[in-house]
Amino acid sequence: MAPPSAAAVDTPNVTDPSLYLEGIPHDRFAQIRATPGLAWHPYEDGGFWAVTRHAEVRHVSRNPELFSSAIGHTNLWDLEADALEARRSLIDTDAPDHTRLRRLVAGAFTPKNIRRWEETVRAITGELLDEFVAQGGGDWVDMVAAPLPIQVILTMLGVPTDDADYLVELSNYLVEGTGDAQSIPPDAFGNTTELRLLPFNSPASHALFEYGEGMRQQRQNDLRDDLVSHLVQAESEDERMSRNEYRNMFHLLVFAGNETTRTAISHGGMALAAFPDEWGRVLADPGLIDSAAEEILRWATPVMHMRRTATTDTELAGTSISEGDKVVMWYASANRDEAVFEDPFRFDVSRANSDHFAFGGGGPHLCLGAFLARLEVTVLLEEMAKRSIRLEQTSEPVRARSNFVHGVLSVGMQPAGGTN
């Protein structure tokens, strides 16, 4: 994995987590996009190829035989072999393991089956919005963006929604773990496992594993019509997944099932407040809701990158990539690629091009929850439109210190008027 010495010495840094406290460093990504070939980006004691243009992110994402998810890690830093095994989830696998694990959960997330949750999503959303209006606003993350997706995913899993706050709290610590500062000690939540063996190096992962184990034991003798029971059955009876795969799957479903859509809704609310004319267009023409939802997803890019590792010597954008090189797909950049999106920094609720990478760049790792996230964002917009809610932002967002998830910890919002 010898870094090419001549290549892109001047690549602007896009990994410093503190940059993201001010938002995505779009100017830096624009500079990298405009530079021919791939940029070599130093990182720790090595580096990675920064893939920033839409076409090339797509190429990496759609060619898993060239760019592996199972080697090294899908985050920027490499893991030791035992840590990779302990932490391996659906995200960090290639076929055939990926195909096997994905099929265990895929059925719950197909477009057809997700549509069955529409009334549940609508009821939860309506309650949250009514409370938000009744209170005269407050923290948009706390009141709407966080509770909506966590309540939905917990309902699907069969986890008591009473525990939603606790699981959101754990998720927040996991987000911290993607940055460079963890606010809890290594032994938090009674953790005794070495942090390198835990997802996001976080003791909160230990807590989430424990929670998942509790659910597993409960369901073992009391199978129900929920996703946890389905996984427990796959693990215990059919031996289609190992115990370790179960705990990582549970962890992934809870974390990715809430944190990502929370981020989309957080940024969505901020965009609707920042561009009231665009939201006005939706209120005037609800036919724009679908394209507005896609634009929010593009705008938010909840997961800003994923990493792959080259399985062979190959070439991309005229740049030679060696076997073992890290290749990082920057969705946050591709979603602002001026070669694909006209006027990419404009929030346009009627944008015709919905070929964004909010759910990855295509290929087998297409976000499992893509259709659930779409449903949640769409229903949110419908219910806001029904109530004629216009948002006004009342405080600056507090953003996550992370180059990986585009998280918003809090942002004040109030309904303007509440009626038309």
Added chain:
Amino acid sequence: MAGEEMVRVAVDQELCIGAGVCELLEPEVFELDNDIVISSVTGDGLLPRARADVVVDRCPSRAIAIVEEEL
């Protein structure tokens, strides 16, 4: 049936990950089995070439192919 060329599509069930994109795009042609969550072609699997190209391109696991044959 003037104009549009029809082609036959097929699913490689080894590759299918059960995302359900095909069933969403072409519900008349693809159906996911609810237990094993693998797509299969229902009926004769015929689609206009342009629509077949879209579903081939959108399948995340590249499990769908156009079967080139004389129709």
